[in-house]
Amino acid sequence: MKLTILGCYAATPRTLTNPTSQVLEIRNRMFLIDCAEGTQVQLRKNKLKFSKINHIFISHLHGDHFYGLIGLLSTFMLFNRQTDLHVYGPKGIKEIILLQLRLSESFTGYNLYFHELTSKESEVIFEDEKVIVKTIPLKHRVYTNGFLFQEKPKERKLNVEAVEHYNIDTVYYRKIKYGGDMTLEDGTVIPNAELTFDPEPVKTYAYCSDTMYDESIVPLIQNADVLYHEATFLESEADKAAKTMHSTAKEAATIAKLAKVKQLLLGHYSTRYSSIELFRAEAETVFPNVLLADDGAVFDFD
Amino acid sequence: MKLTILGCYAATPRTLTNPTSQVLEIRNRMFLIDCAEGTQVQLRKNKLKFSKINHIFISHLHGDHFYGLIGLLSTFMLFNRQTDLHVYGPKGIKEIILLQLRLSESFTGYNLYFHELTSKESEVIFEDEKVIVKTIPLKHRVYTNGFLFQEKPKERKLNVEAVEHYNIDTVYYRKIKYGGDMTLEDGTVIPNAELTFDPEPVKTYAYCSDTMYDESIVPLIQNADVLYHEATFLESEADKAAKTMHSTAKEAATIAKLAKVKQLLLGHYSTRYSSIELFRAEAETVFPNVLLADDGAVFDFD
Numbered sequence: 280m281k282l283t284i285l286g287c288y289a290a291t292p293r294t295l296t297n298p299t300s301q302v303l304e305i306r307n308r309m310f311l312i313d314c315a316e317g318t319q320v321q322l323r324k325n326k327l328k329f330s331k332i333n334h335i336f337i338s339h340l341h342g343d344h345f346y347g348l349i350g351l352l353s354t355f356m357l358f359n360r361q362t363d364l365h366v367y368g369p370k371g372i373k374e375i376i377l378l379q380l381r382l383s384e385s386f387t388g389y390n391l392y393f394h395e396l397t398s399k400e401s402e403v404i405f406e407d408e409k410v411i412v413k414t415i416p417l418k419h420r421v422y423t424n425g426f427l428f429q430e431k432p433k434e435r436k437l438n439v440e441a442v443e444h445y446n447i448d449t450v451y452y453r454k455i456k457y458g459g460d461m462t463l464e465d466g467t468v469i470p471n472a473e474l475t476f477d478p479e480p481v482k483t484y485a486y487c488s489d490t491m492y493d494e495s496i497v498p499l500i501q502n503a504d505v506l507y508h509e510a511t512f513l514e515s516e517a518d519k520a521a522k523t524m525h526s527t528a529k530e531a532a533t534i535a536k537l538a539k540v541k542q543l544l545l546g547h548y549s550t551r552y553s554s555i556e557l558f559r560a561e562a563e564t565v566f567p568n569v570l571l572a573d574d575g576a577v578f579d580f581d
Numbered sequence: 582m583k584l585t586i587l588g589c590y591a592a593t594p595r596t597l598t599n600p601t602s603q604v605l606e607i608r609n610r611m612f613l614i615d616c617a618e619g620t621q622v623q624l625r626k627n628k629l630k631f632s633k634i635n636h637i638f639i640s641h642l643h644g645d646h647f648y649g650l651i652g653l654l655s656t657f658m659l660f661n662r663q664t665d666l667h668v669y670g671p672k673g674i675k676e677i678i679l680l681q682l683r684l685s686e687s688f689t690g691y692n693l694y695f696h697e698l699t700s701k702e703s704e705v706i707f708e709d710e711k712v713i714v715k716t717i718p719l720k721h722r723v724y725t726n727g728f729l730f731q732e733k734p735k736e737r738k739l740n741v742e743a744v745e746h747y748n749i750d751t752v753y754y755r756k757i758k759y760g761g762d763m764t765l766e767d768g769t770v771i772p773n774a775e776l777t778f779d780p781e782p783v784k785t786y787a788y789c790s791d792t793m794y795d796e797s798i799v800p801l802i803q804n805a806d807v808l809y810h811e812a813t814f815l816e817s818e819a820d821k822a823a824k825t826m827h828s829t830a831k832e833a834a835t836i837a838k839l840a841k842v843k844q845l846l847l848g849h850y851s852t853r854y855s856s857i858e859l860f861r862a863e864a865e866t867v868f869p870n871v872l873l874a875d876d877g878a879v880f881d882f883d
Contacts, residue, residue: 290656290659291621291652291655291656291659292619292621292622292652293622293625294622294625294626316618316619316621316649316652317594317618317619317622319593319594319618320594320595320596320619323595323596324596340681340684340685341685342651342652342655342681342685346648346651346652346655347618349644349648350593350594350618350644350648353593353644353648354592354593357592357593369684371680371684374680375677375680375681375684378673378676378677378680379642379644379677382642382671382673382677382723383642383643383644383723384722384723420686421684421685421686
């Protein structure tokens with residue numbers, strides 16, 4: 280599980296900082312999460328292949344989270360993309376995109392599917408054989424969802440010495456990796472535990488931006504390997520956080536502690552502060568394992 | 582008259598090149614012409630004051646000319662702008678912007694006026710006491726206008742020696758600068774020509790992007806000081822230019838020659854070419870005075 284931060288600052292794009300967008304690579308899938316203005320250039324700078332993105336998740340319809348979407352979709356057209364593309368986001372996103380394509384008399388050569396979200400309860404919005412994605416309803420000024428990315432259980436690891444010892448044919452390996460026992464020709468049953476090792480543990484990534492402090496998300500993100508939680512302000516600006524329905528670093532850390540996540544990743548910083556290290560320092564007073572998102576940062580969580 | 586090129590490449594924003602946007606400063610007015618994705622960052626990089634922009638001209642609704650507009654308007658909101666803002670562009674631009682503001686539940690604290698264009702004839706779209714702006718109808722795949730920025734005649738320059746010689750009171754200076762003769766107390770009439778020098782000549786800037794080769798624009802841009810004309814392709818790709826309704830460098834130069842402009846400024850280059858100098862070389866076979874736009878370039882035409 281690898282996360283690349285394309286942008287992690289609040290509000291407006293600036294010369295050296297970018298608003299929110301990140302790429303999660305998990306089990307060979309590449310998910311784009313939010314897509315602020317400039318995201319396509321950030322993808323290029325970080326040498327991420329546009330063509331590997333098939334699913335884009337938009338948390339909410341504030342510009343610093345989606346103004347780059349129309350440009351990215353247009354670039355896919357120019358690149359003559361053929362593969363299906365899925366966009367998950369609040370109701371209204373389809374109208375915004377299609378209006379602009381219609382007025383520019385453009386047609387996508389690829390199928391563009393919109394999955395418009397309206398539910399205020401968590402729901403599964405993507406699932407294949409390896410990964411499942413659920414919404415995390417958040418509390419912000421407009422309808423907003425976070426996203427929970429969960430690996431499905433991996434196949435068990437073959438104990439090569441054991442299978443060779445029992446002279447098991449390779450055609451049975453797949454069955455064994457999926458937990459099956461093995462019956463030998465003489466009728467002896469070899470239990471799976473003797474033929475395999477436990478698989479690598481599955482990973483979970485919870486993305487929560489933008490939101491006010493909200494303990495109701497804790498059950499959804501319980502024990503996540505990584506929680507990205509917005510921290511737009513420090514406690515010294517707690518009044519501004521409350522007014523704008525954002526969180527402070529301390530509040531983000533409190534959620535991390537309550538949810539017993541392994542690591543907290545902070546982002547969506549207001550640019551008013553002299554150093555993002557201030558966010559880490561404040562969060563660490565509550566929760567020990569704090570990482571800082573920064574534009575271009577790559578986190579390998581394997 | 583000063584022109585800053587924020588972006589001058591066709592199609593998609595890349596790591597080192599930006600799609601179309603430029604700032605024309607003329608008689609203390611600052612006009613933004615086209616506004617591709619990334620324009621607000623380019624404004625910052627070029628240290629141009631956002632707050633001085635009161636008029637934005639959008640040539641057409643292809644993404645590489647206007648996807649940055651919604652972000653810039655949003656940033657004006659964040660900056661708590663109060664001054665009126667005027668946007669001139671094809672019909673549909675108002676719906677695109679207002680839909681996004683509505684869905685993000687945002688309200689501009691400033692008055693945002695849309696001047697939607699539909700005419701296929703040249704028309705005056707802006708006029709004040711110093712500058713007049715007319716459309717230049719262009720031929721492209723969608724409804725497109727270029728823009729002609731013309732200075733109005735300037736006031737004459739006072740001949741300080743002469744007015745002092747005749748002991749003329751300063752209250753008459755304004756009348757004299759506007760061309761009036763002066764009657765002295767003894768009844769003698771001093772003709773204006775004796776009291777003033779000719780004013781600086783007025784400047785004209787013609788912006789033509791995007792368009793196929795079209796001689797019908799020649800009368801509109803006749804004798805312009807500077808003609809910016811798109812040159813997406815070289816003659817070696819003349820078939821592509823025709824198919825996509827763009828121009829070659831040679832075609833741009835032919836228009837410049839027919840219109841007897843003083844200087845031709847090329848831009849909107851396809852990124853397929855190894856050097857933009859190839860565009861200059863091709864254009865110079867037809868017209869001698871060729872300048873090359875490039876991102877961040879500043880041209881002082883005074």
